[in-house]
Amino acid sequence: MAEQAETLRRAPLSRDRVLRAAVALADEAGIESLSMRKLAQELGVVPMALYKHVANKDELLDGMIDVVVGEIEPLVPDADWKRALRRRILAARQVLLRHPWAALAIESRLDATPAVLDYLDAMVGAMRDGGFSTDLAHHVMHAMGSRMLGFSQELFDTSRRAGRSGPADPEPPATFPAEAAARFPHLAAIAGAASHDDGSVVGEGCDDQFEFEFALDLLLDGIDRLRAQGWSSARRP
Amino acid sequence: MAEQAETLRRAPLSRDRVLRAAVALADEAGIESLSMRKLAQELGVVPMALYKHVANKDELLDGMIDVVVGEIEPLVPDADWKRALRRRILAARQVLLRHPWAALAIESRLDATPAVLDYLDAMVGAMRDGGFSTDLAHHVMHAMGSRMLGFSQELFDTSRRAGRSGPADPEPPATFPAEAAARFPHLAAIAGAASHDDGSVVGEGCDDQFEFEFALDLLLDGIDRLRAQGWSSARRP
DNA sequence: AAGGTAGGTGTACGGCGTACACCTGTCAAG
DNA sequence: CTTGACAGGTGTACGCCGTACACCTACCTT
Numbered sequence: 001m002a003e004q005a006e007t008l009r010r011a012p013l014s015r016d017r018v019l020r021a022a023v024a025l026a027d028e029a030g031i032e033s034l035s036m037r038k039l040a041q042e043l044g045v046v047p048m049a050l051y052k053h054v055a056n057k058d059e060l061l062d063g064m065i066d067v068v069v070g071e072i073e074p075l076v077p078d079a080d081w082k083r084a085l086r087r088r089i090l091a092a093r094q095v096l097l098r099h100p101w102a103a104l105a106i107e108s109r110l111d112a113t114p115a116v117l118d119y120l121d122a123m124v125g126a127m128r129d130g131g132f133s134t135d136l137a138h139h140v141m142h143a144m145g146s147r148m149l150g151f152s153q154e155l156f157d158t159s160r161r162a163g164r165s166g167p168a169d170p171e172p173p174a175t176f177p178a179e180a181a182a183r184f185p186h187l188a189a190i191a192g193a194a195s196h197d198d199g200s201v202v203g204e205g206c207d208d209q210f211e212f213e214f215a216l217d218l219l220l221d222g223i224d225r226l227r228a229q230g231w232s233s234a235r236r237p
Numbered sequence: 238m239a240e241q242a243e244t245l246r247r248a249p250l251s252r253d254r255v256l257r258a259a260v261a262l263a264d265e266a267g268i269e270s271l272s273m274r275k276l277a278q279e280l281g282v283v284p285m286a287l288y289k290h291v292a293n294k295d296e297l298l299d300g301m302i303d304v305v306v307g308e309i310e311p312l313v314p315d316a317d318w319k320r321a322l323r324r325r326i327l328a329a330r331q332v333l334l335r336h337p338w339a340a341l342a343i344e345s346r347l348d349a350t351p352a353v354l355d356y357l358d359a360m361v362g363a364m365r366d367g368g369f370s371t372d373l374a375h376h377v378m379h380a381m382g383s384r385m386l387g388f389s390q391e392l393f394d395t396s397r398r399a400g401r402s403g404p405a406d407p408e409p410p411a412t413f414p415a416e417a418a419a420r421f422p423h424l425a426a427i428a429g430a431a432s433h434d435d436g437s438v439v440g441e442g443c444d445d446q447f448e449f450e451f452a453l454d455l456l457l458d459g460i461d462r463l464r465a466q467g468w469s470s471a472r473r474p
Numbered sequence: 475a476a477g478g479t480a481g482g483t484g485t486a487c488g489g490c491g492t493a494c495a496c497c498t499g500t501c502a503a504g
Numbered sequence: 505c506t507t508g509a510c511a512g513g514t515g516t517a518c519g520c521c522g523t524a525c526a527c528c529t530a531c532c533t534t
Contacts, residue, residue, distance in 0.1 A: 012481085012482095013481075013482080035520080035521065035522085036521080036522065036523080037520080037521075037522085045482070045483095046482070046483055046484075047522085047523085048482080048483070048484080048523075048524090048525095049481075049482050049483075051523075051524095052480075052481050052482075053481090056522075056523075057521095057522065057523090104344065104345060107341065107344070107390050108341060108345075114420075117417070117420070117421050117424060118420075118421070120421075120424060121420075121421040121422070121423045121424045122423075124423035124424060124426075124427055125422075125423045128423060128426075134426050134427050137423075137427055138427045138428075138443065139448060139451050139452075141427065142389075142443075142448035142449075142451065142452060143448070143451055143452035143455055144452075145389045145390050145452070146389075146390035152379075152382045152383075152390075153344050153382050153383035153389075153390050180354070183351075183354075183358075184354050184355070184357075184358040185358070185362075186358045186359075186361035186362045186365060186374075187354060187357060187358045187361060189361075189365075189371050190361055190371050190374055190375045190378065191375075206375065206379075210470070211376060211379035211380070212379075214376045214379065214380055214470075215376075215379060215380035215381075215382070218380055218456065218459045218460070218463075219455065219456070219459070221459060222455045222456070222458065222459040223455070226455075233447070233451075249512085249513095250512080250513080272489080272490065272491080273490080273491060273492080274489080274490075274491085282513070282514095283513065283514055283515075284491085284492085285492075285493090285494095285513080285514070285515080286512075286513050286514075288492070288493095289511075289512050289513075290512090293491075293492075294490095294491065294492090
């Protein structure tokens with residue numbers, strides 16, 4: 001009857017509860033240590049119980065992605081397409097920063113999930129409303145790629161680490177180890193040297209938010225220029 | 238003595254042979270079905286034999302990445318930085334198309350491998366030679382992200398599929414299933430509708446190479462504009 | 475009262491990465 | 505020529521993984 005009490009105490013499982021627990025577990029322990037067994041344990045249940053609510057692990061991941069994407073604020077209508085897109089993309093970025101494993105998870109799925117398609121469809125809609133031809137909108141989607149969803153693949157992205165083996169390695173050194181600096185002088189010159197071309201002071205790392213917006217605006221401005229001049233890819237090989 | 242002949246027949250293992258076999262196996266069977274055991278079998282050897290040549294599976298993946306990146310043609314000096322970068326990035330893209338698993342593998346490593354750092358260092362060097370401030374070069378590296386290495390994360394990238402579960406699903410439908418088209422009208426309008434705004438003819442899919450170059454040039458041109466006007470991020474918050 | 479059904483359980487299987495002890499052939503030093 | 509170190513291939517074993525499948529149980533409907 002102790003077990004009975006236990007059984008009664010815990011809320012009944014549901015697909016939603018499973019997904020939320022999975023997201024929480026991935027957030028705090030890293031995606032690579034999320035297993036059906038650990039998740040079941042977290043929920044006080046035997047592993048196979050999960051399979052009554054998700055078909056398999058892949059489907060679990062799809063569901064987790066949908067939970068995350070669902071957290072992104074809806075597109076707010078705006079006469080200025082650029083402002084509308086920019087705002088929602090930055091909102092998406094905030095969400096993905098809360099769930100650092102999600103970017104890689106989204107990329108590695110073969111097909112976009114319904115929630116992702118919803119998100120993207122709305123973005124295209126905003127472009128069409130803003131006067132984009134389907135042709136230009138098409139190319140823009142490709143050009144923006146995953147940045148459309150608030151993230152970019154940077155080759156040395158400190159925040160990427162957070163998605164694995166737990167959150168927040170307290171402080172990665174940020175300064176280039178001396179030996180590497182000798183071998184990769186240009187990278188060393190660049191590392192952490194933003195906004196002070198003047199001095200020999202190397203420091204402060206770099207501001208990921210700034211970098212993201214830099215790239216975003218570079219693209220949006222270029223796109224705006226094409227749109228304004230009625231660019232079309234009609235004269236393709 | 239049959240076994241003896243067998244033993245003599247096969248070339249001795251070496252780190253290089255292991256890495257090449259791993260790359261070949263990933264190319265033809267997909268990265269997710271590359272296991273130490275299968276790789277060993279391919280090499281006619283017991284799984285643990287591999288561990289005399291690579292420390293563990295992660296290090297194997299790092300080595301595979303270095304093999305792939307090593308296939309990219311070196312940067313050819315050019316007075317025109319834009320042409321130099323563009324050329325090498327497109328060369329990188331060709332290599333990554335031959336090894337479709339590599340993009341995801343590169344992204345999912347925590348630290349860039351030496352070969353990747355070499356590659357990137359040379360690219361930064363070309364920018365510096367082209368008159369970029371370290372500051373601008375820094376931001377450009379972030380803005381280009383993985384595109385610097387010849388790939389981009391597209392959310393519906395047909396070529397991505399090739400990296401998993403074997404190469405070349407013969408032909409994904411390319412046309413939007415009707416039900417999805419109703420739910421995601423804007424995406425449906427865009428899918429495969431490049432270069433024919435005019436007609437109701439939906440078809441032909443889209444030209445990945447064109448899309449890649451579109452995005453690449455959009456970025457390079459925007460960057461060039463900043464460089465020409467001596468852009469600096471000095472006035473940051 | 476009967477039976478269907480939704481949802482949690484227990485057992486088991488095959489695959490994975492890899493630790494660890496072992497064997498064997500080669501080659502240098504004595 | 506012997507010896508012994510060492511590089512490199514072997515065999516066994518462990519713990520983890522996803523999940524198939526048979527079961528059991530509580531509840532709802534008729």
